Amino acid sequence: MCRNIRPLNNFAPPATDDEVAAAALQYVRKVSGTTKPSLANQETFDRAVAEIAHLTRHLLDDLVTTAPPKNRDVEAAKARARAELRYAR
Structure with a gap:
C-alpha cells in the first residue's frame, strides 16, 4: 500500500496539496489496514487523512535545507532506472 508514498520535500516546484493528500491517504490506509x-x-x-495532510503540509513548509531543489523529471527517471534493474528478468 505505501509504495505510492514519495518523498515530497525539496522539490521545485513544491509538493502540491494533491500530492500531500495522496501521501496522507496512503499512510492512513497502511496504518488502518484497509x-x-x-x-x-x-x-x-477521512478526518485522519485530513489531519495528517494538514500536519504534513506544515512539516514540508517548515523544513529547512541548503541542498538545491530536486527536479521531478530527473528523480522520476532515476526511479524508473532503479525499477528496471530491480525487476529485470
Whole structure:
C-alpha cells in the first residue's frame, strides 16, 4: 500500500496539496489496514487523512535545507532506472 508514498520535500516546484493528500491517504490506509473503511469508520478515516495532510503540509513548509531543489523529471527517471534493474528478468 505505501509504495505510492514519495518523498515530497525539496522539490521545485513544491509538493502540491494533491500530492500531500495522496501521501496522507496512503499512510492512513497502511496504518488502518484497509483501503476502503466501513461506513461506521468512514468519518474517522477521512478526518485522519485530513489531519495528517494538514500536519504534513506544515512539516514540508517548515523544513529547512541548503541542498538545491530536486527536479521531478530527473528523480522520476532515476526511479524508473532503479525499477528496471530491480525487476529485470
